[in-house]
Amino acid sequence: xxxxxxxxxxxxxxxxxxxxxxxxxxxxxxxxxxxxxxxxxxxxxxxxxxxxxxxxxxxxxxxxxxxxxxxxxxxxxxxxxxxxxxxxxxxxxxxxxxxxxxxxxxxxxxxxxxxxxxxxxxxxxxxxxxxxxxxxxxxxxxxxxxxxxxxxxxxxxxxxxxxxxxxxxxxxxxxxxxxxxxxxxxxxxxxxxxxxxxxxxxxxxxxxxxxxxxxxxxxxxxxxxxxxxxxxxxxxxxxxxxxxxxx
Amino acid sequence: xxxxxxxxxxxxxxxxxxxxxxxxxxxxxxxxxxxxxxxxxxxxxxxxxxxxxxxxxxxxxxxxxxxxxxxxxxxxxxxxxxxxxxxxxxxxxxxxxxxxxxxxxxxxxxxxxxxxxxxxxxxxxxxxxxxxxxxxxxxxxxxxxxxxxxxxxxxxxxxxxxxxxxxxxxxxxxxxxxxxxxxxxxxxxxxxxxxxxxxxxxxxxxxxxxxxxxxxxxxxxxxxxxxxxxxxxxxxxxxxxxxxxxxxxxxxxxxxxxxxxxxxxxxxxxxxxxxxxxxxxxxxxxxxxxxxxxxxxxxxxxxxxxxxxxx
Numbered sequence: 024x025x026x027x028x029x030x031x032x033x034x035x036x037x038x039x040x041x042x043x044x045x046x047x048x049x050x051x052x053x054x055x056x057x058x059x060x061x062x063x064x065x066x067x068x069x070x071x072x073x074x075x076x077x078x079x080x081x082x083x084x085x086x087x088x089x090x091x092x093x094x095x096x097x098x099x100x101x102x103x104x105x106x107x108x109x110x111x112x113x114x115x116x117x118x119x120x121x122x123x124x125x126x127x128x129x130x131x132x133x134x135x136x137x138x139x140x141x142x143x144x145x146x147x148x149x150x151x152x153x154x155x156x157x158x159x160x161x162x163x164x165x166x167x168x169x170x171x172x173x174x175x176x177x178x179x180x181x182x183x184x185x186x187x188x189x190x191x192x193x194x195x196x197x198x199x200x201x202x203x204x205x206x207x208x209x210x211x212x213x214x215x216x217x218x219x220x221x222x223x224x225x226x227x228x229x230x231x232x233x234x235x236x237x238x239x240x241x242x243x244x245x246x247x248x249x250x251x252x253x254x255x256x257x258x259x260x261x262x263x264x265x266x267x268x269x270x
Numbered sequence: 271x272x273x274x275x276x277x278x279x280x281x282x283x284x285x286x287x288x289x290x291x292x293x294x295x296x297x298x299x300x301x302x303x304x305x306x307x308x309x310x311x312x313x314x315x316x317x318x319x320x321x322x323x324x325x326x327x328x329x330x331x332x333x334x335x336x337x338x339x340x341x342x343x344x345x346x347x348x349x350x351x352x353x354x355x356x357x358x359x360x361x362x363x364x365x366x367x368x369x370x371x372x373x374x375x376x377x378x379x380x381x382x383x384x385x386x387x388x389x390x391x392x393x394x395x396x397x398x399x400x401x402x403x404x405x406x407x408x409x410x411x412x413x414x415x416x417x418x419x420x421x422x423x424x425x426x427x428x429x430x431x432x433x434x435x436x437x438x439x440x441x442x443x444x445x446x447x448x449x450x451x452x453x454x455x456x457x458x459x460x461x462x463x464x465x466x467x468x469x470x471x472x473x474x475x476x477x478x479x480x481x482x483x484x485x486x487x488x489x490x491x492x493x494x495x496x497x498x499x500x501x502x503x504x505x506x507x508x509x510x511x512x513x514x515x516x517x518x519x520x521x522x523x524x525x526x527x528x529x530x531x532x533x534x535x536x537x538x539x540x541x542x543x544x545x546x547x548x549x550x551x552x553x554x555x556x557x558x559x560x561x562x563x564x565x566x567x568x569x570x571x572x573x574x575x576x577x578x579x580x581x
């Protein structure tokens with residue numbers, strides 16, 4: 024079965040440094056694929072490549088079989104690749120609902136619909152559903168500026184969901200969250216993986232091993248090992264290079 | 271950018287009514303003064319679509335104002351022309367010029383966008399200043415377009431002309447304000463506000479932001495062309511000065527003075543600035559010195575602008 028998002032031999036150099044030095048991944052619906060590795064391993068660069076934020080120095084990216092290498096990031100998003108950012112990146116002077124509604128309206132908006140009134144769009148329902156799904160249903164009308172850190176992370180995911188993506192690239196969705204919030208998001212991630220292809224970058228190993236179907240371990244821009252959580256846990260190479268240090 | 275609520279709109283309507291009643295009590299000089307101030311307000315409002323709407327601060331906006339004003343001269347210098355034709359031509363000329371400039375300038379952002387628009391604006395200024403295209407560096411008097419359409423022409427006696435021009439400018443301002451207010455309630459307007467708040471995020475969510483910004487830039491250019499048309503109607507004179515960067519800077523000043531966060535801010539700012547200049551001229555010859563000092567005090571006392579309302 025071909026993946027929704029496939030990358031082959033992705034390389035991204037910054038000057039002489041290869042931040043990503045030849046990585047291949049295939050993301051499939053129903054599969055939560057986690058990428059772990061120490062700081063500077065190239066995980067965020069990989070997400071930036073897979074979302075079109077950065078063009079690869081070499082290698083190819085295919086979305087649903089179509090060659091998407093070199094597309095601008097908005098075309099990736101329109102083709103169903105949704106991403107969240109490591110740093111919360113919401114519009115602070117709008118309410119939670121307005122943030123998500125704006126996101127919902129972007130995808131699937133045809134030019135002739137642009138001059139319809141914003142409130143009357145079907146995007147409203149999609150936005151409400153996205154807020155509900157991440158657990159922010161009760162905070163729809165609050166200004167984004169006064170939401171807690173954890174709620175902003177949830178809002179970030181809701182905005183991505185509102186664009187109706189098929190692939191989710193989530194860059195440290197749990198960063199800086201309390202235990203209770205983290206658990207709620209972990210449950211959400213598992214649920215999202217049933218109807219999306221999910222790529223997760225996360226430092227919280229307990230969560231990663233609990234939710235991931237497949238794990239890729241990156242070190243210095245290269246894939247050190249790949250496999251099921253059980254396989255990675257048993258891998259001597261990974262233990263030596265990474266988990267050993269963390270433990 | 272915010273749009274006034276019911277109370278704010280009542281206050282604005284009262285202001286419009288007061289201006290509309292000026293011919294009942296004011297001298298022709300002050301009626302003409304109010305007409306000119308309304309043209310400045312029209313122009314500042316067209317720039318607010320860029321600044322407040324899409325976060326695009328431009329120093330080249332006056333070029334489209336000037337092109338719109340010159341469109342009136344081009345049409346009327348050949349034969350008498352109806353106002354509907356000159357108005358459409360001015361909007362079209364301003365929009366086309368903005369489309370060309372925007373296609374290039376919008377590749378830059380922030381400070382570089384400011385400088386690029388300044389450069390393009392000055393290029394257009396020198397085209398009109400140094401070539402025969404605009405009738406020369408000293409400017410030219412124009413025949414006002416006829417009031418009328420479909421061959422019916424309403425001949426306005428000379429004595430009534432100031433009042434009619436005042437009402438025309440006021441009507442244009444109300445229409446432009448209402449049009450932009452409606453635009454910001456559409457998906458397109460929402461998208462612009464999103465771009466102003468966080469363009470990077472909008473792109474990542476799948477919005478081809480460049481095209482949205484270009485559409486807004488073109489529209490703002492067309493509106494500036496309409497403002498330029500009203501200048502030509504009011505003053506019956508066009509000169510290359512109309513395209514100069516300082517006019518863009520004055521419009522930016524009006525936006526800051528009136529409140530950059532509100533759609534009606536530039537209207538309040540432009541009218542207040544005109545009134546300030548007139549008042550300062552009455553008390554001293556060093557008019558700009560007084561203007562500068564008062565603006566400084568106002569900006570310090572009302573950092574959100576004279577027209578800022580409570581949210």
